[in-house]
Amino acid sequence: MSDLSIQKYTAQTPRSRALYQRARETFPSGVTHDTRHLTPYPVFVERAQGARKWDVDGREYIDYFGGHGALILGHNHPRVTEAVREQLGKGTHYGASHELELEWAEQIIRMVPCADKVRFTASGTEASLLALRVARACKDKPKILRFATNFHGWHDQVAFAASSNFDGTPPRGITEDNIENTVLCEPNDINQVAQALDSRDDIAAAILEPTGASFGRVPTRGEFLRQLRALTRERDVLLIFDEVITGFRVAPGGAQEYYGITPDLALFAKIVAGGFPGGAIAGRADLLDVMTYRDDALWNDKRRVPHQGTFNANPISARAGLTTLEIVAENGIAERANQNGEMLRNALNDAIQKRGLNWLVYGEFSGFHILPLSEDQTYTCSDIYDGKVPHEVLKGGASSEQIHAMRCGLLAEGVDIMPWPGGVISAVHNPADLEQTARAFDRALATYKA
Numbered sequence: 001m002s003d004l005s006i007q008k009y010t011a012q013t014p015r016s017r018a019l020y021q022r023a024r025e026t027f028p029s030g031v032t033h034d035t036r037h038l039t040p041y042p043v044f045v046e047r048a049q050g051a052r053k054w055d056v057d058g059r060e061y062i063d064y065f066g067g068h069g070a071l072i073l074g075h076n077h078p079r080v081t082e083a084v085r086e087q088l089g090k091g092t093h094y095g096a097s098h099e100l101e102l103e104w105a106e107q108i109i110r111m112v113p114c115a116d117k118v119r120f121t122a123s124g125t126e127a128s129l130l131a132l133r134v135a136r137a138c139k140d141k142p143k144i145l146r147f148a149t150n151f152h153g154w155h156d157q158v159a160f161a162a163s164s165n166f167d168g169t170p171p172r173g174i175t176e177d178n179i180e181n182t183v184l185c186e187p188n189d190i191n192q193v194a195q196a197l198d199s200r201d202d203i204a205a206a207i208l209e210p211t212g213a214s215f216g217r218v219p220t221r222g223e224f225l226r227q228l229r230a231l232t233r234e235r236d237v238l239l240i241f242d243e244v245i246t247g248f249r250v251a252p253g254g255a256q257e258y259y260g261i262t263p264d265l266a267l268f269a270k271i272v273a274g275g276f277p278g279g280a281i282a283g284r285a286d287l288l289d290v291m292t293y294r295d296d297a298l299w300n301d302k303r304r305v306p307h308q309g310t311f312n313a314n315p316i317s318a319r320a321g322l323t324t325l326e327i328v329a330e331n332g333i334a335e336r337a338n339q340n341g342e343m344l345r346n347a348l349n350d351a352i353q354k355r356g357l358n359w360l361v362y363g364e365f366s367g368f369h370i371l372p373l374s375e376d377q378t379y380t381c382s383d384i385y386d387g388k389v390p391h392e393v394l395k396g397g398a399s400s401e402q403i404h405a406m407r408c409g410l411l412a413e414g415v416d417i418m419p420w421p422g423g424v425i426s427a428v429h430n431p432a433d434l435e436q437t438a439r440a441f442d443r444a445l446a447t448y449k450a
């Protein structure tokens with residue numbers, strides 16, 4: 001994309017620019033989440049409905065941010081909104097157990113194959129932190145095996161080799177012991193995992209995003225999951241699926257249902273809380289029971305895994321989450337979102353071909369990834385799935401200038417994507433939305449070529 005894309009965007013968004021000037025004084029980089037960082041400035045949104053949102057200048061966008069993946073039902077689904085409104089009248093925080101949290105967890109247990117028991121958290125990052133803590137405690141081993149490029153939130157042990165520091169060095173503020181307690185493997189390299197598990201016996205668990213890093217930006221195949229499941233079971237190492245994005249999206253029971261591979265533990269956030277803050281870990285009862293109080297002071301004080309959190313299973317998130325999961329379980333939502341994904345990927349690739357570029361749009365399920373390639377990079381989508389494209393090209397390959405310009409070009413045409421670059425598609429994007437997106441993409445490419 002080009003300076004022209006940025007000029008078009010800035011000409012249309014004067015109020016966002018003004019708010020950004022204020023925001024820069026208040027927030028580092030003017031944003032409240034790294035992913036929302038955009039040069040020259042991000043769009044400020046005022047309201048959203050269905051598959052669309054509107055900015056402070058009154059411009060309309062087709063939304064592929066989807067609440068960072070939380071909104072498979074789109075913005076303000078009437079049943080979810082009504083349930084939350086009703087709950088607001090009953091109180092937002094009881095500081096006590098309540099029936100809704102139970103119904104919410106029972107719904108998860110009905111839907112998710114690995115879920116014997118559940119513990120709620122306030123976010124995916126917290127769920128990831130708790131899952132690793134439970135795994136280390138249950139196995140009495142300190143180390144976690146992770147795959148480069150896979151994202152598991154922003155707590156210390158997972159904050160490198162996921163969106164920065166791919167060389168495995170600690171980002172500033174993170175201590176070396178987090179690196180030392182992590183065994184980092186290349187994505188999809190089962191031999192490296194086997195070697196790691198053969199050469200040491202201090203690994204408690206392996207964790208991965210089951211469709212690959214960033215919802216398949218660096219894709220992982222079912223065959224790798226099967227090998228990893230077999231290997232971890234054989235070596236008595238726990239397998240953890242991070243289903244924060246894939247949960248209730250890839251299939252009602254997540255990637256584990258789709259692939260028929262059951263991990264020992266899984267973590268959820270985003271859709272699980274229906275567009276409100278929340279997360280959960282779910283898995284084998286004997287593992288989650290490491291958090292159980294016993295009639296044994298020594299156990300409670302020294303052996304039990306402690307876990308708190310003011311907003312765990314708060315009634316608003318519980319109500320939104322339960323209602324969303326019920327809709328997902330009943331209505332072919334994941335299937336519809338997946339079909340939308342395929343339609344959109346095809347339409348975007350058609351636009352690329354028409355403009356004579358060698359870029360690729362790929363992805364699976366309800367995700368899409370745009371891969372800008374230089375003229376000498378002649379990869380195909382099959383190459384990506386056959387593991388022939390290095391993950392350095394797939395994730396982190398496009399320059400940040402290129403990504404910012406592409407996002408501005410699309411915003412100027414009324415489409416908001418994530419900076420992967422790519423996005424998530426909901427079940428309420430309709431064919432007209434997808435066609436309009438493809439036309440907008442085509443115009444953005446034309447600006448780029450110009």
Ligand SMILES: Cc1ncc(COP(=O)(O)O)c(C=O)c1O
Binds near residue numbers: 123125128242243270
């Ligand atoms: C796969 C994955 N795991 C964990 C997280 C962290 O979740 P949260 O942002 O709720 O802390 C994310 C967030 O994008 C994610 O995509």
